Amino acid sequence: MDVPYDLNSYVRVLKLASTPSWNEFSQVSKIAGAGILLVGLLGFIIFAIMSFIPGGV
Numbered sequence: 538m539d540v541p542y543d544l545n546s547y548v549r550v551l552k553l554a555s556t557p558s559w560n561e562f563s564q565v566s567k568i569a570g571a572g573i574l575l576v577g578l579l580g581f582i583i584f585a586i587m588s589f590i591p592g593g594v
Contacts, residue, residue, distance in 0.1 A: 557565070
């Protein structure tokens with residue numbers, strides 16, 4: 538493991554990185570929020586189906 542080489546590559550990546558604009562940030566936030574809601578809804582639907590099946594949860 539060559540520490541100076543690793544640090545140089547990390548610094549190079551940080552120099553290329555940029556702060557997202559407000560539009561990019563809000564779009565990513567909406568997509569992530571929709572994904573979280575979709576997974577939660579799917580889990581709730583599975584739980585509701587399993588609670589109606591005899592011998593379920």
